[in-house]
Amino acid sequence: MNHTPDLFSYRKHWAHKFGTAPELPISRAEMDLLGWDSCDIVIVTGDAYVDHPSFGMAIIGRLLESQGFRVGILAQPDWTSAADFQRLGRPNLFFGITAGNMDSMVNRYTADRRPRSDDAYTPDAAPDRRPDRSVTVYAQRAHEAFKGVPIVIGGIEASLRRIAHFDYWSETVRRSVLLDAKADLLIFGNAERAVVELAHRLARGEPIAQIRDLRGTAFVSRGLPEGWSEIDASRLDGEGRKGLSPCPDPNPYEDEPACPDGASPSRGAGATTAGSDGQARSPRLERATTVVRLPSFEQVRADPVLYAHASRVFHLETNPGNARALVQAHGERDVWLNPPPIPLTDAEFDRVYELPFSRCPHSSYGAARLPAWEMIRHSVNILRGCFGGCTFCSITEHEGRIIQSRSEDSILREVADIRDRAPGFTGTISDLGGPTANMWRLACRDRRIEAACRRLSCVYPDICRNLNTDHGPLIQLYRKARAVPGIKRVLIASGLRYDLAVRSPAYIRELVTHHVGGYLKIAPEHTEAGPLGQMMKPGIGAYDRFKDLFDRASREAGKEQYLIPYFISAHPGTTDEDMLNLALWLKRNGFRLDQVQAFLPTPLALASAMHHSERNPLKRVTRHSERVPVVRGQRQRRLQKAFLRYHDPENWPLLRQALKDMGRADLIGNGKRHLVPSFQPAGTGGVRESRQTPSPRSPSARADSSRAKPSAPKRRGRPR
Ligand code: SF4
Structure with missing residues (x-):
């Protein structure tokens, strides 16, 4: 490197x-x-x-x-x-x-x-x-x-x-x-x-x-370049090509790839010279001249299991420190992928961001509004990449898992540049962020370990012991940004990885005291273990810990501030029961979400492979792999989204029917313990006249309104 x-x-x-x-x-x-x-x-x-x-x-x-x-x-x-x-x-x-x-x-x-x-x-x-x-x-x-x-x-x-x-x-x-x-x-x-x-x-x-x-x-x-060796993906990760026969070689890809701890990076391609049974194995291959052959386009198009297998191998070959070239046949031709780019150094990253940008839309657009620019024109991008590995997100596939951070000096120069040149600037920096606000300067404690690692996430299922989670430098950066003359306020609008943030109560205090404008968006994405496991997101307990620290710090700062949690419906691994439990959690906690999101399978994301194949590529994929529940069809997608907005009368007819079908008619009624009222307001849910649906368990028509219900502001970026 x-x-x-x-x-x-x-x-x-x-x-x-x-x-x-x-x-x-x-x-x-x-x-x-x-x-x-x-x-x-x-x-x-x-x-x-x-x-x-x-x-x-x-x-x-x-x-x-x-x-x-x-x-x-x-x-x-x-x-x-x-x-x-x-x-x-x-x-x-x-x-x-x-x-x-x-x-x-x-x-x-x-x-x-x-x-x-x-x-x-x-x-x-x-x-x-x-x-x-x-x-x-x-x-x-x-x-x-x-x-x-x-x-x-x-x-x-x-x-x-x-x-x-x-x-x-x-x-x-x-x-x-x-x-x-x-x-x-x-x-x-x-x-x-x-x-x-x-x-x-x-x-x-x-x-x-x-x-x-x-x-x-x-x-x-077409063909293999001279001096190169080829290894079939099925030999690296279990059943693949050739009729999905058992893998002939030791499998170098663990179901949960372990952190290499202190070992120098292996130079091998995953094949060894002899197995424990004494059988001869493939010779050790030089990584720089080894290409991994994925199942062909025609095979993955015809066979979802092979698609999931190819997706898994693709993702395990994305660390610039150890990735090999990949090749995939399309008919007579091959599509050849060289290993991913080497991340920029801090100094290079600084220089790129300090090129002579006018910071404005081209002058030919005149007074036209450009919403994407208006959203970011007073913000500073401080990092690239994300090691979270959320399976529904494509940032990792594009920007990589290694965080590239700009230097403090460069960031502060841009803050001053915005103050001096950005149109309409009134003293508030709207964000110091990036894909994840609090990953700036966080990295594996040893570059050699990082280069050898094949884990898909540094924070799932737990925060890796090799990950440096020190938020101290970020706290210092925030303080220095606030101290730039002419800067009245610095907000943090990018999503926050809250399971990392709880490692630093001092960071949460700093954030809450100075950088939250009343609401802070965070993204638990779900409350239930099934979907969270398929998303590679932390359990809801991490949210609870963060909320405790957030509330305490807000009280100490004398501020009334709210967390705005974001959730996804219809993600692979999500059953209707999971969504019902999430809706009950929302009601218990007094949330009435304005903006909700249904899963959108983007190309190449691991969750998209789950959606397509109904298999879990986070583990070795075989014909006998566990099936992942997948939401198909608009009716079920609508229903799962409706659970997130259980309070919207437009959704009540659909939810009532679903609750009956699920054997949970006990949740229909007009008391606090009910999710959906039996009463349908006039002009909503396709009903012209106001009517009451008879329910033996609904003595009152009063909806639960006993708790504060902050409304989510328009979503700006994806919280982590
Ligand atoms: S911190 Fe991340 S890169 Fe380093 S060993 Fe752990 S999972 Fe791998």
């Missing part, structure tokens, strides 16, 4: 003489003003162009500019013909194509597959400014616009669709997006290292078809 060139050590491309653009050009007229006759790279994106480090096109565009390249932006181009893709002329090096900050299907459709009415990444939140499966469509148009220009795809959509993946919107396993897009190269994960190296090598005249050694890239290949 130490032989990676520094991101800023490359000799600059000759075009650096044009200097820094005030904003990257989106038209020929702007290129003319900059004195450019052409772009070296054209980035095509499904989002509006916002020159801010929270937006992918800006971070990659400004980074390439810092390397001396001329970068143009085609933001939300008209995809109905190739004409708009010719707007900036033929790029000298490549088209870089991304759907934007979100997968286009997640952006355009709700969890119930209904079209969304708005798009936070578009001026004035206008919908329908990007196509379904944007990466594929944009790549096709770019091919048509300029034949022969290399097509490089990246961003979250390409990243999560880099191998065969379950696609919720079509309910099928789709092939790698590389093939649909006919791309020359796919960059997955954080793209900085790969895209910089790629641009310099293309500029030196190296054909893209020969650039096959970049970490964090995938491409279409």
Whole structure:
């Protein structure tokens, strides 16, 4: 991991003489003003162009500019013909194509597959400014616009669709997006290292078809390169190919991979020379030249068990310290994935975030509102990555498990920069955060141990003993941010990993006293052990401990503050009984949630593999693996969501029927111990007239209103 060139050590491309653009050009007229006759790279994106480090096109565009390249932006181009893709002329090096900050299907459709009415990444939140499966469509148009220009795809959509993946919107396993897009190269994960190296090598005249050694890239290949060995995934992790026969070799993947404790990283590929029975085994293989063959696209499409097996092996091969290359056949061709990128150093991360961003949407948008920018324009991103491993979340698949943290100085400089330059700033930093607010500077205590580890989470089933959970540096950072002249307030709006936070009552005190604006969002996600186990989330006891500390610290600070818990319905492993128990917990604790969330299976997530296969890829997958209960069909999805909003009269008819079907009619009635009233208010639940449903156990029509019921504010980011 130490032989990676520094991101800023490359000799600059000759075009650096044009200097820094005030904003990257989106038209020929702007290129003319900059004195450019052409772009070296054209980035095509499904989002509006916002020159801010929270937006992918800006971070990659400004980074390439810092390397001396001329970068143009085609933001939300008209995809109905190739004409708009010719707007900036033929790029000298490549088209870089991304759907934007979100997968286009997640952006355009709700969890119930209904079209969304708005798009936070578009001026004035206008919908329908990007196509379904944007990466594929944009790549096709770019091919048509300029034949022969290399097509490089990246961003979250390409990243999560880099191998065969379950696609919720079509309910099928789709092939790698590389093939649909006919791309020359796919960059997955954080793209900085790969895209910089790629641009310099293309500029030196190296054909893209020969650039096959970049970490964090995938491409279409045929055959095994010379000097490489191949190992079948089924030999690593139990039953797989070849009729799912028992694994012939010792299985190096434990059901719960243990923490390697102090051992130096193994260099082997998981195969050993002899088993305990004395039988000869495969020779030890060199990791750097070993590729793991996953079941083919055709196999995983036809067989959900193999899909779950492939998903498990894929996830166990994502630590940059020990991951091997992966390969998956698609018909006659292979999709080859190099190991994931090496995380940026703190110094590199700082420099990337301190590139000369204007911090604003492109000036051509005028006074149009851009909700995604308005949400983050006064916030600072302090870290990347997440070691939580929540199975429904795709952050880990994209950003990795190793936390990359910016330095304190760099963060404080950005705070001052917001104060001095951000439009509309009135003294409040709206967030110091990232995927998880309190993972800044948390890491494995030993880089060698980290490099050898294959655990899917550092905090599940318990917080790993090797994890440094010291929140002291974060407390200091908060204090220094508050002390920056001109800063009145610093809020923490990113989600919090509360099972980590309870390790530091001092952190909770600091947070509650200075950084909570009345409500704090946290995400237990459920109360029941079944779904929590499939999510890899801590038990509800951790929430209770956090709540005690939160309430105590709020009292000591003389503040009335509330926790807003978030929950997911319809996650794999969730039965209707689990949802009923959750609803009873909500009622007992006085919560009436405004915003609730139904599980959305995103491509490549472990929970999506559960959803598709009804198997649990957190353990070795076999034909005899335990079945995971899965919610299928809109009626059951609606019901599970209705339990989260048990207080909404619109849901009462559905809940009453479900309670009767579940043998829990005793919960229908008008007393405190009932979940759903027998009374239906006029004009609700499809009922015109007010009516009373007879119930022998409902003496009163008074609903339980004896406890404080804070309403959840609009959800901003995903709490942990
Ligand atoms: S702290 Fe995380 S990376 Fe380190 S050994 Fe434990 S699980 Fe592995």
